Amino acid sequence: MSSKLDNIHREATQKATMWSFVEEFLDTDRLRQIDYGNLALRRQAHLFLSHGVITAIVLLGLFWIVSANWHSILSLAGFAGNDDEPMVECYEVVTSVTQLPPPPPLAAPEPSVVRPASVVPIIPNVGKIKSVKEANAPAEQTLATQKEIKQAIQSQTSGTGSGEGGGASASDDVPMFVPCEKMPGFLDQKKPAYPEMARTAGIEGKVFVSVLIGEDGRAIKAKVMKRVPADCNIFDAVAIKSVMESKYYPGIQNGSPIKVWFTVPIRFQLD
Incomplete structure (x- = not known):
């Protein structure tokens, strides 16, 4: 077992x-x-x-x-349909080109004529013309021109300057620009008085005064050369009086004193 x-x-x-x-x-x-x-x-x-x-x-x-080979098996077996293939569509594009005729030339616009507006002249109302007898007609008057008025004003200013110079003769004609080695200057300058009318009105300005200095240092005559503002002559008299009362030392040329013009600017300004 x-x-x-x-x-x-x-x-x-x-x-x-x-x-x-x-x-x-x-x-x-x-x-x-x-x-x-x-x-x-x-x-x-x-x-x-x-x-x-x-x-x-x-x-x-x-x-x-x-x-993995499903599509290959179907194609081999003959079961592949036409729907599985991608559809390719071809389009034919036809472009027709037509030669257009050239455009017509552009007509230039006619220039517009600007007609001037009719202006109706306004006739001034001068009143009624009355006939006057020749015996009662006023005498004819001749009016001065602008040039004559300007010359009269300049001559009046020169007369004022010479009058302040203490009666200097008209023979003291010295050129405005005289070369000198040493220009004249102030020894004692008088301050001008502010015009009361200009102070009340609040007017300010500047005056350029030319004064003729003699060999002894005295002021012979003076005249206003320039004003600021140009139409303000309210300071002329006091400016000329100030330079005429001041004391100077004369100008020197070749070691000798000479007559020479000296320009003094004077400013008038309110405090």
Whole structure:
């Protein structure tokens, strides 16, 4: 009996070495001669496991191959429809070019004539003309021109300057610009009095007075050369009086005193 068991165990060991999926178990079903139940199923379990694994691998490989080459399989089988192919449409563009005639020349617009507006002259109302007897007609008067009025004013100004000079003779004609080594200057300058009328009216100005200085330093005559503003002569008299009452030292040329004109600017400004 023991030898028979040893043979069974030896055969089981050989089968296990030949097939890796065989589980190691005792063949008690053979000893008991049982061909059903759990022992019979466990003896065939390795077969079912190996068949299932191989079948699963084969099916998975087939599925991957078919899915990867699906379009090729359909084209080979003849089931590929025309709808799967991309539709290519060709359009033919026809462009027609028509040579247009040249445009007509643009007519230059006629210049508009500007008509001057008719101006109705306004006749001044001079009243009624009355006839006057020749005996009662006024004598004719001759009016001075602008040039004659200007000359009269200049002569009046020169007369005022010479009058302030203490009766200087008309023979003291000295050129306005005489070269000299040393120009005359003030020894004692008299300040001019501000005219009361100009102070009340708030008038300010500046007067340029030229005074003729003699060899002894006395003022011979004076005249106004320029006014600021030009039409304001209210300061002329006091300006001339101021320069005539001032004391000077004479101009020097070649070591000797000479007569020379000296221009003094005098500003009149309210405090």
